Amino acid sequence: MGRAADLARKVGAVLVATFLIAAPANAACIDPNNIRAEYGSMPFTQTRHLNGITRPLISRGQATIAAQRVDWHVTTPVNALTTITPSGITQSIDGGTPQRVNGGGGDALLGSAGLFDMLVGNFDALQQHYTITQRPARANGDWNIRLTPRAAGMARALTHIDVAGCERVAEVEVQQANGDRMEINLGPISR
Amino acid sequence: MRGWGAILCAIWCIVACAVIGVRTQNGNAFDTDIQSLLPQNALEPLIRAAIRDAGDVASRRVTLLVSGEDPMRVDEAATDLQRALGEVGFSTDAAGGEGIGRWLYANRNALMCATDPSRFDTQATLNQAQAMLYNPVAPISGDMLVRDPFLLTLQLSQCLAPASGRAGDAVLISGALDASAFRLDVQDKVVSAFNAWRGRWPDMQVARAGAVFFAEDGAKQARNEIGLIGGVSGIAILALLFVCFRRPQAIVGTLAVTAAGAAGSLAAALLVFPSVHVLVFVFGSALIGVTSDYALHYLATGPQTNWAPAAERVKRVSRPLAVCALATALGFASLGAFGVEIFNQVAVFSVAGILTAWWFTVTLLPLMDLRARNGDKLRAWWDMLEKPFLAYRWQAWHGAVAGLLVLSIVGLGVVRFGVLDDVRQFQPRSEALAAEEERVREAVGFSSSPSFLLSYGADAQEARQREEAALAAWPDAAARDVLAVSRFDPSAARRAENEAVLRRELYEPHLTARAEELGVAAPNPFEVVEAPELPPLIANLEGQANNAHYLVAPLGPVAAEQGQAGENALIVDPAARYSQAFASFRGLAGWAVGAAFLVCMLIVLTLYRTWRALVVLAAPAAGVLLGLAVPAALGVPLSFFSVAALFVVIGTGIDHSVFLFEAAETDGQAKELVVFLAALTTILSMGMMGLSGTYPVASFGIVVAAGVTAAYLISFVPIRFRGREARADN
Numbered sequence: 036m037g038r039a040a041d042l043a044r045k046v047g048a049v050l051v052a053t054f055l056i057a058a059p060a061n062a063a064c065i066d067p068n069n070i071r072a073e074y075g076s077m078p079f080t081q082t083r084h085l086n087g088i089t090r091p092l093i094s095r096g097q098a099t100i101a102a103q104r105v106d107w108h109v110t111t112p113v114n115a116l117t118t119i120t121p122s123g124i125t126q127s128i129d130g131g132t133p134q135r136v137n138g139g140g141g142d143a144l145l146g147s148a149g150l151f152d153m154l155v156g157n158f159d160a161l162q163q164h165y166t167i168t169q170r171p172a173r174a175n176g177d178w179n180i181r182l183t184p185r186a187a188g189m190a191r192a193l194t195h196i197d198v199a200g201c202e203r204v205a206e207v208e209v210q211q212a213n214g215d216r217m218e219i220n221l222g223p224i225s226r
Numbered sequence: 227m228r229g230w231g232a233i234l235c236a237i238w239c240i241v242a243c244a245v246i247g248v249r250t251q252n253g254n255a256f257d258t259d260i261q262s263l264l265p266q267n268a269l270e271p272l273i274r275a276a277i278r279d280a281g282d283v284a285s286r287r288v289t290l291l292v293s294g295e296d297p298m299r300v301d302e303a304a305t306d307l308q309r310a311l312g313e314v315g316f317s318t319d320a321a322g323g324e325g326i327g328r329w330l331y332a333n334r335n336a337l338m339c340a341t342d343p344s345r346f347d348t349q350a351t352l353n354q355a356q357a358m359l360y361n362p363v364a365p366i367s368g369d370m371l372v373r374d375p376f377l378l379t380l381q382l383s384q385c386l387a388p389a390s391g392r393a394g395d396a397v398l399i400s401g402a403l404d405a406s407a408f409r410l411d412v413q414d415k416v417v418s419a420f421n422a423w424r425g426r427w428p429d430m431q432v433a434r435a436g437a438v439f440f441a442e443d444g445a446k447q448a449r450n451e452i453g454l455i456g457g458v459s460g461i462a463i464l465a466l467l468f469v470c471f472r473r474p475q476a477i478v479g480t481l482a483v484t485a486a487g488a489a490g491s492l493a494a495a496l497l498v499f500p501s502v503h504v505l506v507f508v509f510g511s512a513l514i515g516v517t518s519d520y521a522l523h524y525l526a527t528g529p530q531t532n533w534a535p536a537a538e539r540v541k542r543v544s545r546p547l548a549v550c551a552l553a554t555a556l557g558f559a560s561l562g563a564f565g566v567e568i569f570n571q572v573a574v575f576s577v578a579g580i581l582t583a584w585w586f587t588v589t590l591l592p593l594m595d596l597r598a599r600n601g602d603k604l605r606a607w608w609d610m611l612e613k614p615f616l617a618y619r620w621q622a623w624h625g626a627v628a629g630l631l632v633l634s635i636v637g638l639g640v641v642r643f644g645v646l647d648d649v650r651q652f653q654p655r656s657e658a659l660a661a662e663e664e665r666v667r668e669a670v671g672f673s674s675s676p677s678f679l680l681s682y683g684a685d686a687q688e689a690r691q692r693e694e695a696a697l698a699a700w701p702d703a704a705a706r707d708v709l710a711v712s713r714f715d716p717s718a719a720r721r722a723e724n725e726a727v728l729r730r731e732l733y734e735p736h737l738t739a740r741a742e743e744l745g746v747a748a749p750n751p752f753e754v755v756e757a758p759e760l761p762p763l764i765a766n767l768e769g770q771a772n773n774a775h776y777l778v779a780p781l782g783p784v785a786a787e788q789g790q791a792g793e794n795a796l797i798v799d800p801a802a803r804y805s806q807a808f809a810s811f812r813g814l815a816g817w818a819v820g821a822a823f824l825v826c827m828l829i830v831l832t833l834y835r836t837w838r839a840l841v842v843l844a845a846p847a848a849g850v851l852l853g854l855a856v857p858a859a860l861g862v863p864l865s866f867f868s869v870a871a872l873f874v875v876i877g878t879g880i881d882h883s884v885f886l887f888e889a890a891e892t893d894g895q896a897k898e899l900v901v902f903l904a905a906l907t908t909i910l911s912m913g914m915m916g917l918s919g920t921y922p923v924a925s926f927g928i929v930v931a932a933g934v935t936a937a938y939l940i941s942f943v944p945i946r947f948r949g950r951e952a953r954a955d956n
Contacts (some may be wrong), residue, residue: 081360085368089745094360107362115357129355136363136384215367 062074063176064201073203074101078222086214098221164189170197177201232589239486240583242493242548249496255411257501272682277800280678280778283766285407288316288416289400289434291666295431303427304397310423311399314415326760327383332757332761334378335728336721339385341705342698343727351732351820352691354381355740375740375749376732385706386713407438410445410504417442433665443656444920448504450917459911463518466903469732470611471525479594480521483583486590487517490582493725495575506571513576516554516878517583519904520547524587525595525883527898529608533601536592544588546888549833551584553826554782557877560822561870564809569870598882608899615898620942628939632852639858646863647809650801652921676682681795682776686768688794689775700788704765707782714764721743752894808866815869819850822876830880834853842887845941846879853933857925867922871929878908878930878939886941898942 076099083092096109107117116127117136123134165182173179182196194210206217247256288311292304308318330337340346355376358364364380371377405412416438422434463484467477491513495502499738523546527539538796558576561569598604681693693712697705716724741749759765768777781788783796823843830839853875858864882901889897912934915927 081362082367085371087368087372087746089747090743092359092744108361109357113353113356115360117361117363119363124363126357126361130352133547136361136382211367213367213369217362217941219362 049201064178066202073224075099075224075226076222079107080220082218082220083219084216173199175201177205227790229584232593233591235486235582236586238488239586242486242582245493246489246498254411254501255496257408271772272774272776273680273798273803274464275769275877276678276680276776276778277498277803279443279766279769280780280798281800282406283778284676284780284812285437285441286402286404287400288403288434288438289398289666290435291433291894292397292399293431293433294427299427300397300430303423304399306426307420307423307432308399310419311401311416314419315404315412316401316416317404318399319763324716326386326757327379329761330382330386331374331379332755333715333721333754334382335384335725336716337378337382339381339706339714340728341694341700341702343720343723345702346727346731348731348736351376351378351381352736353740354578359744364429371744372746372748373750373753375737375744375746375751378656378728380943403438404955407436408441409501413438413445433662435663435666435752439659440655443554443659444654445504447654447919451920451923452504452507454917455911458914459696459907462910463907464680466907467522470608470899470903471529472599472607475595475598476525477529479525479591480518481590483521483586483593484513484517484592486586487513487579487583491575491579495571498574499571501588502571502575504569506568506575513579513583516908517579518907519881520551520583520587521591522900522903522907523547524591526897526903528595528598529601529605530896532605533597540588540592546885547584547587549829549884551580553829553880553884554874555580556825556829556875557822557873560818560873563638563818567913577723591743600934611897612896615902616896629779632848635852635859636855639855642861643858644861644863645809645812646865646921646925647805648801649804654861654919654921676800676801677781677797679710679779679781679785679791679795680776680798681779681791682774683794685772686775687717687719689768689777690715691719692792692794693777693779694720696792699790700785704785704788707785708769708779709764710779711764711777715760734751740914791811812864812866813864813870815872819869819872821878823847826876826880839887842880842883842941845883845937848940849879849933849935851938852936853929856932856936857928860928862925862928865925867926868929871877871926872933874926874930875937878934879941882938882941901938901941905934905947909935909938 050157076097079096079098080093081096085092094109094113096107099106099108105119107116107119109117114129115131116130116133118125118127118133124136126136127133164185166185168181168183170179177199178201179197179199183197184190184193184195190212192212194212196210197206197208198204199206199208203224205221206219209217209219211217261467269323290307292300292307294300294303307434308316338346355378358377358380359366364377366377366380370379403412403416407413420434463480464477467480471477493504495506523543524539527542531539531542533539550803554633555577558580559573561576562573562837629891636723679693679809681689681697683689683692690712693710694717697708697712712720737749737751741747767779768775770776785902786797786799823846827840830842831837833839850872853872854868857868862868882905885897885901885904909931913931915932916924918924918927
């Protein structure tokens with residue numbers, strides 16, 4: 036298999052993989068089975084609700100998805116660029132030299148089954164690590180898919196991930212076992 | 227009397243076989259560690275212990291990089307490989323990483339990324355904490371922010387913990403073995419598991435780094451060499467026996483003597499040493515050529531005496547055999563004087579083998595070589611073979627040509643003389659494995675030097691303070707290029723200092739604002755938690771020796787360039803230390819060669835009680851001269867191993883002279899053919915060692931082969947010049 040084809044497959048899967056099993060949710064929305072890979076840049080809002088912390092941690096910025104690479108650039112309230120590639124994760128603060136970020140010690144959102152594997156798209160990985168189920172469509176007609184960890188070890192940290200959208204993934208909600216929750220809202224993509 | 231000797235010898239042979247059978251059931255019986263070649267008593271005990279510890283920790287490390295076209299299959303293959311290796315005693319760093327994480331959390335207010343508290347950068351710490359807070363992959367939780375609002379644990383894990391995870395298109399698997407990589411059973415298990423995995427995932431590419439793979443490759447090479455040297459020696463000896471004796475008893479008898487020698491040597495080595503290095507067998511395989519000589523000398527008395535009664539035949543060879551065995555055994559025993567573990571083993575192995583073979587020859591072999599039915603025919607055949615040797619007459623021009631040849635060789639040797647003490651050039655490394663290791667280095671950006679920082683003191687606290695002082699004096703880039711105990715578990719003084727700085731510059735001015743920003747009602751950053759055990763990765767880097775506590779800190783290439791370390795701290799480059807040691811031992815060994823000659827001189831004078839007997843030393847002296855000159859002329863540099871080989875040249879070289887001298891002085895029986903056979907078998911087996919891919923073995927073999935050849939040829943000279951004297955049986 037060529038590398039380009041592999042990359043295209045990977046990038047597309049976010050968003051694709053989740054829905055291959057699901058039936059079309061709404062005639063107005065695209066059939067998730069037919070979602071195609073899309074590269075480009077999109078605004079995001081990330082909100083973390085942490086137990087014991089009264090204020091949600093809200094950050095905004097621009098996510099750029101390219102072949103084998105995601106740049107997660109937080110612009111508010113800090114200027115920090117996190118770059119995720121197969122070779123690892125780096126972080127640059129205020130345009131400084133990127134520093135390698137070590138693995139997160141068992142956090143369910145890192146590694147091959149993590150959130151960003153999903154964003155760069157790896158259908159096989161998602162199927163291997165998660166049970167994928169279709170949930171009732173939302174009021175606005177968006178499809179809604181739930182990923183539940185298969186492995187007991189992962190389930191101890193991660194309860195489930197809900198992914199929703201119409202023409203592509205627009206919302207991701209990660210529910211952790213300790214009650215912490217993270218929501219990511221993705222804006223329109225621009226190339 | 228000889229009957230009891232035969233019974234006791236048989237019992238010893240049976241016991242030896244039993245010892246071998248029992249000991250080889252233990253996977254620890256054989257050793258392949260290159261460090262066993264090194265002269266241990268050349269180093270201070272503290273440095274020696276530190277080198278041992280550093281080497282042990284480093285040698286257990288294994289890193290594999292799995293890659294392929296399909297990332298999903300790569301993940302599956304990597305998981306399978308991790309599982310397969312886990313079953314044979316491999317633990318991944320990921321497992322250890324959790325332990326390090328717990329340790330860093332419990333000690334977060336006593337540790338710092340900065341190597342000196344005075345270099346603590348408050349603003350950088352705040353910026354890093356803020357960036358991590360909004361990093362989508364940072365594993366933070368509300369509970370963590372209450373106890374660690376500035377995310378110091380995560381910051382410490384970035385600057386202190388080793389890297390892991392994916393690398394390039396590949397999955398990186400790194401970790402450590404739970405037993406020495408130099409144990410043959412460990413190598414076999416690991417490599418078998420790896421090869422089985424390769425069979426299951428033929429489409430995966432994998433690059434390996436780790437001493438276990440190099441050691442297994444080296445052991446395989448040693449096994450092949452043993453097979454080659456032993457096989458060729460054995461075939462050559464069997465062919466010679468068949469041509470000369472033409473009867474199966476001679477072949478069986480010679481094989482029995484060499485087998486008894488081999489069993490006695492291995493059993494003694496296994497009884498004395500907890501594990502025997504495989505290279506001992508390569509050195510020891512030369513014994514086949516030596517011990518078979520004893521059988522040859524006895525068997526030759528058959529055709530020479532027309533199979534006289536055994537007692538008479540034994541009497542003819544008992545004294546020269548005893549002199550030969552004693553001189554050769556002493557030559558090999560001298561190897562034990564150097565404090566090199568492997569030479570101690572060779573000494574025990576060889577002395578036991580020689581004495582067992584001698585014992586077997588004078589007690590059991592006579593029972594096996596009974597009178598031949600066609601004795602007259604065989605005697606005539608023997609005489610015919612010996613005739614050309616006896617017909618040969620030494621002419622003056624032969625001496626002139628030989629002298630010219632010797633002078634030429636010595637002259638060329640002087641011109642091309644060189645030495646090699648650098649241990650890094652001793653062990654040939656598999657090019658394929660070296661290429662794989664390089665791919666691992668390139669992919670993960672990992673690079674480590676063999677050097678380490680050794681810090682020591684009266685106790686653990688003082689040792690830590692020395693290490694902290696050394697690292698604080700280095701530039702940041704160098705100080706962070708070190709895996710140091712004190713970075714994870716500082717001295718009590720440094721802990722207090724770190725905590726004071728954090729309180730004064732981070733918590734007191736910024737905690738309230740941070741808590742408000744986060745919405746944390748009651749931050750509790752100094753909650754006391756039960757301290758976990760120091761992770762093994764770090765705990766293995768300290769030890770005690772010579773009433774001192776020491777710390778070993780492996781250095782990366784940047785840190786290794788630091789020349790100074792400070793008081794009670796030094797940068798140790800094990801290879802350089804051992805190279806220096808080998809150089810000094812080479813010089814000492816030269817003097818020891820002279821001492822060995824003196825010992826032989828005393829033995830000869832004591833046994834023969836005539837000054838004339840000293841002519842038997844002429845041949846080994848010539849052997850020593852040419853043993854040094856021939857390799858030098860061939861461009862093979864001189865090393866400690868070359869000089870050590872001279873002891874064997876002295877020991878075996880004296881044999882030929884002794885038999886010829888005995889023949890001339892006593893029984894009058896011609897010894898030319900049997901001495902030729904003995905020399906030829908010895909030269910063949912020893913010379914084969916020169917083909918070894920391992921420099922110590924090759925240089926040892928070349929010197930022995932050249933030296934013994936020269937000694938054999940020269941052994942005739944004194945007698946030829948002096949002429950045969952009246953013989954006892956004439």
